[in-house]
Amino acid sequence: MALAAVLVTACARTGDSRPPLRWGGDAEGGAPFVEADPADPSHVRGFDVEIASMLARGLHREPVFVQVAWASIEASVERGDFAIGMSGVEDRPELRAQHSVSVPYYEFREVLAVRPADSAKFRRLGDLARRRVATLGGTGAYEMLLGEQARSGLVPISYDDDVHPYSDLVAGRVDAVLLDNIIAERSLRRTGGFYIQPVPVATGHYVAVLAKRDSALRDTVNTILRARMRDGSLEKSFRAWNVWDDSEARYFARALADTAHGAGTGAHPADRSIRAYLPALLRAAVVTLVLSCLAMALAVAVGIGVAAGRVYGSRIIRAPLALYVEVVRGTPVLLQLFVLYYGLSAFVRLPAFLAAVLGLGLNYAAYESEIYRAALQAIPRSQLEAGRTLGLSEAQILRLVRGPQALRLALAPMTNDFVALLKDSSLVSVITVVELTKQTAIYATNIGSWVVPGMLCALIYLAMSLPLSRLARRLERRWRAA
Amino acid sequence: MSAALEVRSVYARRGAIEVLRGVSLDVAPGRICALMGTSGAGKTTMLRAIAALGPFDSGSIVVDGFALAPGAVPPESRLRVLRRSVGMVFQAQSLFEHLSVLDNVTLALVHALRWTRERAESEALALLTTLGVSHRASALPRQLSGGEAQRVAIARALAPDPTLLLLDEPTSALDPARRASLGEVLRALAAEGHGLLVSTHDVDFAEGFADRVAILSGGVVVEEGPPREVLSNSTHADTRALLRSPSAEPRV
Numbered sequence: 165m166a167l168a169a170v171l172v173t174a175c176a177r178t179g180d181s182r183p184p185l186r187w188g189g190d191a192e193g194g195a196p197f198v199e200a201d202p203a204d205p206s207h208v209r210g211f212d213v214e215i216a217s218m219l220a221r222g223l224h225r226e227p228v229f230v231q232v233a234w235a236s237i238e239a240s241v242e243r244g245d246f247a248i249g250m251s252g253v254e255d256r257p258e259l260r261a262q263h264s265v266s267v268p269y270y271e272f273r274e275v276l277a278v279r280p281a282d283s284a285k286f287r288r289l290g291d292l293a294r295r296r297v298a299t300l301g302g303t304g305a306y307e308m309l310l311g312e313q314a315r316s317g318l319v320p321i322s323y324d325d326d327v328h329p330y331s332d333l334v335a336g337r338v339d340a341v342l343l344d345n346i347i348a349e350r351s352l353r354r355t356g357g358f359y360i361q362p363v364p365v366a367t368g369h370y371v372a373v374l375a376k377r378d379s380a381l382r383d384t385v386n387t388i389l390r391a392r393m394r395d396g397s398l399e400k401s402f403r404a405w406n407v408w409d410d411s412e413a414r415y416f417a418r419a420l421a422d423t424a425h426g427a428g429t430g431a432h433p434a435d436r437s438i439r440a441y442l443p444a445l446l447r448a449a450v451v452t453l454v455l456s457c458l459a460m461a462l463a464v465a466v467g468i469g470v471a472a473g474r475v476y477g478s479r480i481i482r483a484p485l486a487l488y489v490e491v492v493r494g495t496p497v498l499l500q501l502f503v504l505y506y507g508l509s510a511f512v513r514l515p516a517f518l519a520a521v522l523g524l525g526l527n528y529a530a531y532e533s534e535i536y537r538a539a540l541q542a543i544p545r546s547q548l549e550a551g552r553t554l555g556l557s558e559a560q561i562l563r564l565v566r567g568p569q570a571l572r573l574a575l576a577p578m579t580n581d582f583v584a585l586l587k588d589s590s591l592v593s594v595i596t597v598v599e600l601t602k603q604t605a606i607y608a609t610n611i612g613s614w615v616v617p618g619m620l621c622a623l624i625y626l627a628m629s630l631p632l633s634r635l636a637r638r639l640e641r642r643w644r645a646a
Numbered sequence: 647m648s649a650a651l652e653v654r655s656v657y658a659r660r661g662a663i664e665v666l667r668g669v670s671l672d673v674a675p676g677r678i679c680a681l682m683g684t685s686g687a688g689k690t691t692m693l694r695a696i697a698a699l700g701p702f703d704s705g706s707i708v709v710d711g712f713a714l715a716p717g718a719v720p721p722e723s724r725l726r727v728l729r730r731s732v733g734m735v736f737q738a739q740s741l742f743e744h745l746s747v748l749d750n751v752t753l754a755l756v757h758a759l760r761w762t763r764e765r766a767e768s769e770a771l772a773l774l775t776t777l778g779v780s781h782r783a784s785a786l787p788r789q790l791s792g793g794e795a796q797r798v799a800i801a802r803a804l805a806p807d808p809t810l811l812l813l814d815e816p817t818s819a820l821d822p823a824r825r826a827s828l829g830e831v832l833r834a835l836a837a838e839g840h841g842l843l844v845s846t847h848d849v850d851f852a853e854g855f856a857d858r859v860a861i862l863s864g865g866v867v868v869e870e871g872p873p874r875e876v877l878s879n880s881t882h883a884d885t886r887a888l889l890r891s892p893s894a895e896p897r898v
Contacts, residue, residue, distance in 0.1 A: 546740035549699050554754035555729035555806060557722055564757060569744045643744075 185225040187216045188241060189251035190234035193326065196346060196405035197252045198229075212250045214401040215269060215392075219248065219372075222388035235302050235324075235609055238263055242375050248385065252344065254304050255369040258611050264382035268369030269389050269398060270407075271415035274305050275348050276361040277333060277341040283359040286340055292318050295339040298329035301593075301602065302609035304368050305342045310444075321516075321596050322606070327351070328506065328596075333358050335509055337516075344368070346407050393420055438616060441607045445617075448603035449624045455520055455599060456586045462525030463585070464578070467532025472562070474533070475540050485533075492530035498591055500527055505595040520592035528585055535577045539570035572643050579636035583629045600624060648711060650675045650810045650841025651696065656705035658691055665691045666702065667865030673810065673841040678832055680852035680873070681845045682888060683862035689845035690737075692862070693812045696843070697734045698725050710809040729758070733803035737814040741787035741799060747774065748783040751802045759806060766805075773801040777831060792819040796828065804835070811835065813844045817851050829855035847888060853877055861885050 189198040191208050201207040208229050220227035230246040237249040242263060253259075255268050278286045286292055289308070293316035299305040301322035309320035321338055323329045329341040330348075334357040341348070341358075348360050372389075374382045392398045393416050402408040473485045492500070501523040505514060514522065543566045551561040590601035598606070604621035608614045651673040658666040665688045673679045681689050694700035696707055698719055707714040710731040722729075742750050748770055755766035774780040777797040787795060796816060803811060813832075817825045825848070833855055836842055846852055852859050852873050859876045861869040869876050869885055876885065 544738075544740065546736050546738055547742060549697075550734070550736060550740045550742075550802075552699065552722060553697050553729065553732065553734040554802070555726065555758035556754060557758075560757050564753060565742050569742075572744065 182225050184228040185216070185220040185223055185248070186228045186230050186246035187219075187248040187250060188230040188232040188237055188246040189213075189216075189249065190237070191229075191231055193234055193251055195350065196407055198250075211270075211401050211405045211407065212252070214404075215372075215389075215398070216248065216250060218392050218397060218401075219385055219388055222391070223384065235605060238373055238609070239614060241373055244375065247374065247378065247381060249373040250370075252346070252370050253373050255371045256304055256307075259371070259373060262611070262613060263376055264374040264379045266372035266374070266382060267386045267389055267419065268371050269393070270370040270402070271412060272368055272370065273345040273364035273411075274308065274342055274366040274368060275345045275364050277330065277343070277348050277351075277358045278339070278361065279333065279336075279357075280359045282339065283361070287361055287363070289318065289342070289365055290316060292316070292340055295319065296321050296337070297340045297342055298323055298332060298338040298596070299342045300324075300326055300329070301598075302606050303343075304366075305344075306606065308366065309342060322593075322598055322602065323596055324594055330355060330358060331506075332596075335513060337509075337513065390420065438620070441603075441611075441617070442620070445600065445603055445607065445620060445624065448598055448600045449628070451598065452586065452589050452600040453628060455517070455524070455592065455597070456582070456589050458521045459524035459528060459589070460582050460585055462521060463528035463532045463581075466526065466529035467536055470529060470533035471536035471540060474537055476558070476562075489530045489533060492527055493534075497523065497527045497588065498594060501592060501595050516592075516596045519595055520589075520597045523595075524585060524589060524592065528581060531581055532578065535574045535581070536570060539573040540566055542573055543569050572640075575636060575640055575643075579633060583632060586629055586632075587625065649673065649708075650677075650710055651843060652706075652708040653692075653696070654706045656692070656695060656702050656707060658688075658695055658700070658702040660691065665865055666695070668705070669862065669865070669867055671860050671867055671870065673843050675809065675841045676836050676839050677857040678836050678842040678844060678855060680856035680859045681843060681862060682847055682849075682852060682859055682885075684847060684888060687862045688865055689862055690814055693734070693814050693843065693845055696810075697732055697812055698728055699734075730806060731809040733806065733808035733811045735796075735799045735803050735811070735813040735816060737816075737818065741790075741795060741802070743787050746784050746786060747779065747790070747798050750787070750798060751805050754802070754806050770801070770805060773804055774798070776834075777801050793824040793828075796820065796824075797831070800831065804840075808840070810841045810843065813842065815845055815847075817846060817848045825851055826854070849877060849888060861888070 189208070189212055191198050191200050196210050197212045198208050198210040201209045213229070216227045216229070232240045232245065232249070234251055237251060237253060238259065240246065241249040255265065259265055276286065276289070286295070289297075289312045292312070296319045297309055298321045299309055301324060306320060306322055309318060312318045313320055326343060326347045329338065329343065330351040332338050333341050334355065342365060345360070345364065352358065352360060372385060374385070389398075399408060399413075399416070402412065470485050470489065473481050477485070501519070504523045505516065505519040508514065547565055548561055551565045556564065589599055592599060593602035600621060604617045608617040611617070649672050651671075653669055653671045655668045655670055656666050657664065657668060669688070669692060671679065671681070681692065683689050691700060695702040696709065698714060701718050702716055704716045709728055712727045712731060714728065742753065745753065748767060751770035751773060752763070752766040755761045755769060756763055761769075771780055771783065774783055777800060779794050779797045779801070782790060782794055782798070787798070790798065796819065800813075816828060820828060829851060832842055832844070836857075844856065856873050858871065859873045860867045861876065861882065863882070868882050
């Protein structure tokens with residue numbers, strides 16, 4: 165008896181000391197999945213939060229939430245940052261090939277949102293030939309749009325968040341949005357101004373994702389999930405978050421009858437996906453290159469103007485130019501892109517690519533202008549005075565004496581900046597431009613691995629930047645030796 | 647014949663220091679005037695005021711009939727006439743580093759005087775030949791020796807054919823043989839009718855090649871006259887100090 169008591173206490177103690185159940189999700193994705201609790205922002209709430217609690221209770225552990233960017237959930241769970249990833253994670257074959265995946269706990273519908281005036285015109289994806297259709301990058305919906313692009317020339321626009329697709333739809337930047345019905349309905353309640361087509365384009369499922377090695381934990385999670393489906397706890401939670409309807413009830417019935425659902429579809433050979441994705445990667449590389457060249461051209465032109473103004477101008481000209489340089493250099497380029505694309509959209513609605521060129525170009529112009537200013541000031545004053553005593557005008561001295569020599573001095577730092585710009589151009593994916601890094605992320609998310617896409621992407625970047633550095637070195641050497 | 651240069655009671659201040667305190671001097675066409683004085687005597691300030699590169703506070707400077715007003719340096723657009731009549735050879739030769747010797751000399755002809763390139767190049771080559779550096783026409787400034795660079799700088803300043811040529815310490819980078827040959831070059835220019843004002847503290851050079859010497863001390867010209875008179879019979883302390891210092895003393 166005493167022995168039994170000791171054993172029980174020991175068990176209880178081991179029970180108490182079980183590590184907490186770390187689960188990851190993206191609170192930026194918001195309600196009803198996971199959102200920061202308005203009453204206490206240090207806590208999260210949402211139906212995924214409640215499901216995580218159910219799983220933790222079933223495992224006799226305490227749930228601990230780990231914030232992670234939505235696109236990184238799968239990579240993060242495989243790294244071991246947390247045991248379970250849940251935040252409206254979509255079931256798809258690549259996910260099952262790379263990770264351990266739970267039974268689907270919710271069936272959603274991919275629905276088409278259009279402007280009210282277009283509700284009769286755009287009913288299906290097929291109606292949107294050569295139209296811009298927005299969605300979240302790295303989702304099944306995006307894959308669907310890519311497929312439709314090949315068929316009808318529809319233009320998929322990928323976003324990193326689920327708010328701006330709808331605001332851009334209302335603003336007229338895109339003609340439709342394809343996303344989960346939950347997200348669409350939430351946006352309709354929040355901002356409105358658009359119409360959701362009642363007939364879904366497709367259905368999909370939310371699952372919990374675990375590391376490949378955690379298949380045992382996955383089986384336990386499945387047992388708990390099925391039990392909560394059966395006893396109505398899941399339904400209660402979905403009802404509380406207003407995402408329960410008759411079709412969901414029918415799905416639950418089907419899922420519980422068919423326990424074999426969700427068996428893996430087998431491995432996805434990597435070489436097939438390379439062949440499938442390489443053209444898209446190369447196209448994205450062209451976007452990166454064109455974007456970088458245009459932005460650099462703008463940066464050089466504006467930079468020269470700003471530098472000349474700061475070196476030659478009166479105080480009235482110098483002060484605002486100095487302010488421009490300090491503000492641009494003192495704030496993140498990401499913020500500048502957001503302001504340019506979304507912040508100004510009330511006054512001027514810039515196309516994404518133009519906004520990207522302007523944002524990067526005007527940002528780099530500030531840095532270029534400092535390079536040119538330093539280079540202009542490095543030319544000995546006696547040369548400028550010699551020019552004046554020879555009867556050259558100030559403009560001629562700048563054009564014939566000071567400028568050409570300053571350009572030679574500026575060449576090396578300019579090349580550095582261009583290589584940096586080539587890489588910084590990846591930031592413009594936040595304003596829906598799909599360039600090389602974004603395309604790689606889409607590729608990696610879809611095949612569930614960063615190894616091959618990462619290497620390919622790195623090779624393409626190097627192929628673009630190495631010749632540039634070499635060219636600059638050669639020019640420099642020639643000018644020095646000549 | 648009117649004077650190439652007429653300086654009357656020029657005062658100039660640099661910060662709190664009054665560098666020039668009533669300088670007067672003349673340069674006649676075809677004559678070489680050596681402006682002498684110890685380092686910091688104000689020679690360079692005087693030359694820069696004449697070339698309208700630095701301001702002066704009062705007095706008058708007249709170059710070939712063009713009067714410079716005291717006060718801040720006027721904008722280049724009001725100096726066109728002056729720029730035609732004054733050439734300047736800087737102490738550090740200040741050649742345009744990115745241009746060949748020939749392009750250094752033709753730059754002003756092509757862009758300020760709007761000559762055709764052919765005419766400018768033949769004029770420049772003739773000048774370079776006179777100065778003995780035509781074989782370096784396609785070289786870049788950094789490939790030249792000190793003496794060659796000096797001659798190219800003179801050719802560049804002479805190309806627009808100025809009435810008055812200012813030279814700031816032209817001998818400081820030259821060995822004695824080169825100094826003598828530069829003196830011959832300057833004599834030949836004077837013979838063509840150019841007026842030359844040469845700042846220097848090289849007594850041998852002044853004695854050998856100048857027509858007149860002006861000793862600048864404490865911001866005024868303390869002695870002025872033919873070199874033999876001024877330099878051999880001087881009673882003035884500063885002139886004697888100048889005579890005692892080694893003539894090749896490099897300026898720091």
